[in-house]
Structures are given as structure tokens and as C-alpha cells.
Amino acid sequence: MVMDRDIxxxxxxxxxxxxxxxxxxxxxVEQFRAWLSDAFDAxxxxxxxxxxATATSDGIPSARIVLxxxxxxxxxxxxxxxxxxxxxxxxxxxxxxxxxxxxxxxRQVRIEGGVSRLSEEESGEYFASRPRGxxxxxxxxxxxxxxxxxxxxxxxxxxxxxxxxxxEIPRPHFWGGFxxxxxxxxxxxxRESRLHDRLLYERGGDGWGIVRLxx
Numbered sequence: 001m002v003m004d005r006d007i008x009x010x011x012x013x014x015x016x017x018x019x020x021x022x023x024x025x026x027x028x029v030e031q032f033r034a035w036l037s038d039a040f041d042a043x044x045x046x047x048x049x050x051x052x053a054t055a056t057s058d059g060i061p062s063a064r065i066v067l068x069x070x071x072x073x074x075x076x077x078x079x080x081x082x083x084x085x086x087x088x089x090x091x092x093x094x095x096x097x098x099x100x101x102x103x104x105x106x107r108q109v110r111i112e113g114g115v116s117r118l119s120e121e122e123s124g125e126y127f128a129s130r131p132r133g134x135x136x137x138x139x140x141x142x143x144x145x146x147x148x149x150x151x152x153x154x155x156x157x158x159x160x161x162x163x164x165x166x167x168e169i170p171r172p173h174f175w176g177g178f179x180x181x182x183x184x185x186x187x188x189x190x191r192e193s194r195l196h197d198r199l200l201y202e203r204g205g206d207g208w209g210i211v212r213l214x215x
Contacts, residue, residue, distance in 0.1 A: 014106045014190030019197035021210060028185035028201040028208060029073055032109060035187070039102045051099040052078065054089040062089065068100075069126060075179040076111060077118060079126060083174045084143030090115050096180050106190030111182050118177030127171040135169040136160050186213070 025031040039047035048068040055061045062085065070077040076098060080087055090096065098111040117123075127135065140156045147153060160169075182203070189197040198213040 014192060014196070016106045016190065018191055019187060019189035019199060021199065021212070024187070024199060024210060026208065026210075027073075028182065028187075029071065031187060031201075032071070032185065035102075035105075035107060035109060036100075038105060039100075039107075042102070042104055044102055044104055047100075047102065049100075050076075050078075051101075052086065053097040053099070054086050055093055055095075056089055057092040062086070068098075069177070075113065075181040077122075077177050077179050079123065079175070079177045081138070081141065081143035081172075081175050082117075087143075087178075090178055096178075098180055108188045110186040110188070111180060111184070113181045113183040115178050115180050118179055120176070123176035124171050126177060127175065128168075132169065135171075136164070138175045139169070139172050191215070 025034065036047060046067065049065050050068050051063050052066045053061060053063040064086065066078045066080065066086075068076055069079055082091070094115040095113070096115050098109075100109040102108065127138070130138075136157055139160055140153060182201075184203070185201040187197075187199050187201075191197055194215060196215040198215060200211050200213055201208045202211065
């Protein structure tokens with residue numbers, strides 16, 4: 001059993017080189033692309049995993065891990081059930097924060113901004129690329145609702161596998177993508193003695209400004 005004193009004594013010293021303004025691309029999306037590429041090259045498990053934080057219209061927060069499924073100058077995309085908890089919160093309060101943490105590289109990226117739904121075409125194209133089991137799963141799960149027993153879920157899977165045995169599985173109307181449109185993007189590099197480097201891009205006018213934050 002892990003005791004509280006064990007947690008309080010945990011220490012990780014950061015030893016990699018620092019992050020300087022001259023290292024950064026002027027575009028945060030391109031800088032993110034470079035860091036994500038480093039995470040892939042390091043053979044990290046699911047380097048596209050990110051914490052997604054949302055909140056209700058009255059400010060009650062929640063967070064969970066989801067997978068980044070695409071990004072470009074417009075923003076960062078993921079897919080979900082629109083009728084689940086996160087989908088409902090994003091519909092009523094269309095703002096979100098994302099955090100990528102790559103511990104082996106002593107790096108994290110924080111992204112904040114408004115949220116919009118992807119087009120029907122974008123969501124349909126991605127849904128068609130998913131494994132068959134994942135497409136069945138999107139139909140089966142009433143995401144975030146109570147489930148009396150696991151067997152009910154598995155029975156529904158079997159029913160749908162029979163129903164779509166000889167045909168394509170259409171995208172559910174309640175399933176699709178969201179895009180987080182970045183307004184603030186922070187790149188964090190671990191440094192010795194907890195004096196970490198934090199460089200923040202902030203959108204202003206037609207471009208991005210870069211400032212350094214205290215650790």
C-alpha cells in the first residue's frame with residue numbers, strides 16, 4: 001500500500017536543455033507539430049493523448065483523456081458522442097482547455113480556446129476510417145448514462161453486428177467531431193530546481209505574440 005509520505009517524497013529532477021525564444025516557430029501550430037513529432041520519435045505510448053477540460057454553463061469543471069485526431073491552423077480536433085457529458089458541456093459552454101504531457105521528454109503543451117463542431121463531411125470521413133468495432137461501439141454506447149450490467153452492452157454489440165453483417169455501418173447522428181480553436185498555447189519545458197521554461201503564444205489581431213511566464 002502506498003502511504004502519503006511516499007508520495008510526498010517523490011522527486012523528479014529535470015535534466016534536459018532549456019527552451020528559448022529563439023527555438024520557437026512563430027506559429028504555435030507548427031511548434032506543436034515539431035514537438036508532437038519528437039514525441040512520436042521517442043516511441044511514447046499514445047503521444048496524441050490529451051487531457052480535455054470542459055465546464056458546465058455555471059462553471060463546474062470536468063476533465064478526461066481523449067485522443068487528438070487531427071490539427072491544422074484552424075485548431076485541434078477530437079471525436080465523441082455529442083450527447084455524453086463532455087458533448088453536453090461543450091454545447092452549453094463552448095470553451096475548452098487541452099493538455100499534452102510527454103513525461104519522457106519533460107514537456108507539456110497547454111491549449112485554450114473556443115470550440116466548434118466539425119462539419120458533417122469531416123465527421124463522416126473520419127467515422128468511415130475507424131475500425132469496424134469502434135463504429136459499432138459508437139452506436140452501442142449511450143455515453144455517460146447509467147449501465148445496469150456489462151452484459152446489456154455486449155448484447156447490443158451482438159445485435160448490431162448481426163444488423164450490419166452485410167453492409168456499411170453509418171455514422172450515428174449523435175456522434176462527431178469538435179475543434180478547439182486556439183487562443184493561448186503554452187509550451188513548457190522542465191528545468192532543474194523547478195525553474196521551468198514556460199513560453200506562451202497569445203493570439204492578437206492577425207498574428208501571435210510570444211511572452212515568457214514565470215515557472
